[in-house]
Amino acid sequence: GNSVTQMEGPVTLSEEAFLTINxxxxxxxxxxxxxxxxxxxxxxxxxxxxxxxxxxxxxxxxEATYRKETTSFHLEKGSVQVSDSAVYFCALSGxxxxxxxxxxxxxxxxxxx
Amino acid sequence: xxGVTQTPRYLIKxxxxxxxxxxxxxxxxxxxxxxxxxxxxxxxxxxxxxxxxQRNKGNFPGRFSGRQFSNSRSEMNVSTLELGDxxxxxxxxxxxxxxxxxxxxxxxxxxxxxxx
Numbered sequence: 001g002n003s004v005t006q007m008e009g010p011v012t013l014s015e016e017a018f019l020t021i022n023x024x025x026x027x028x029x030x031x032x033x034x035x036x037x038x039x040x041x042x043x044x045x046x047x048x049x050x051x052x053x054x055x056x057x058x059x060x061x062x063e064a065t066y067r068k069e070t071t072s073f074h075l076e077k078g079s080v081q082v083s084d085s086a087v088y089f090c091a092l093s094g095x096x097x098x099x100x101x102x103x104x105x106x107x108x109x110x111x112x113x
Numbered sequence: 114x115x116g117v118t119q120t121p122r123y124l125i126k127x128x129x130x131x132x133x134x135x136x137x138x139x140x141x142x143x144x145x146x147x148x149x150x151x152x153x154x155x156x157x158x159x160x161x162x163x164x165x166x167q168r169n170k171g172n173f174p175g176r177f178s179g180r181q182f183s184n185s186r187s188e189m190n191v192s193t194l195e196l197g198d199x200x201x202x203x204x205x206x207x208x209x210x211x212x213x214x215x216x217x218x219x220x221x222x223x224x225x226x227x228x229x
Contacts, residue, residue: 099207
């Protein structure tokens with residue numbers, strides 16, 4: 001079946017540091033890939049997505065590239081802010097005839113001033 | 114366009130009681146999915162409804178049920194509550210195309226259920 005593996009958190013960074021959150025997946029075919037973000041006390045919000053190999057999704061300074069050869073979709077940001085502190089979820093859908101997303105366990109990011 | 118709304122936002126119940134949670138999807142979205150989020154298990158898929166029919170179901174006991182109305186609004190019900198049912202219940206809506214590769218979902222703020 002489909003699965004998504006994210007790096008364990010929490011990830012703790014100082015403001016303006018470079019961020020990488022690793023995400024790898026197992027799926028058949030060519031799924032769509034997503035990053036969602038959850039701020040404290042809120043539901044998940046779509047951060048960015050990519051629907052085919054080599055696509056780069058980007059939003060609010062965050063980027064992730066769909067790497068079919070390594071089955072990865074790592075999230076990056078060049079300079080994090082305190083306001084980026086949240087939980088980040090990697091997800092896939094559209095594999096094996098299923099459009100129900102499969103989510104990773106989430107990675108907590110804590111950014112200190 | 115209004116987002117996904119969930120009511121109530123917070124709920125406190127005791128063991129053995131039952132509870133009904135409500136979700137109003139984004140206008141035009143026909144698919145509504147429900148998830149349970151806990152610190153220990155993460156985000157777990159409960160079920161998905163499309164055009165008033167349950168189309169997908171996760172691995173939860175029969176105490177968890179749901180339905181969808183003709184206006185796409187959805188409710189989920191948990192009967193005979195257990196302490197372990199304490200969680201954030203999230204509703205998500207999407208266009209829900211069967212052959213759509215883009216499974217983007219739009220989430221509501223969730224209902225925080227506490228079982229005492």
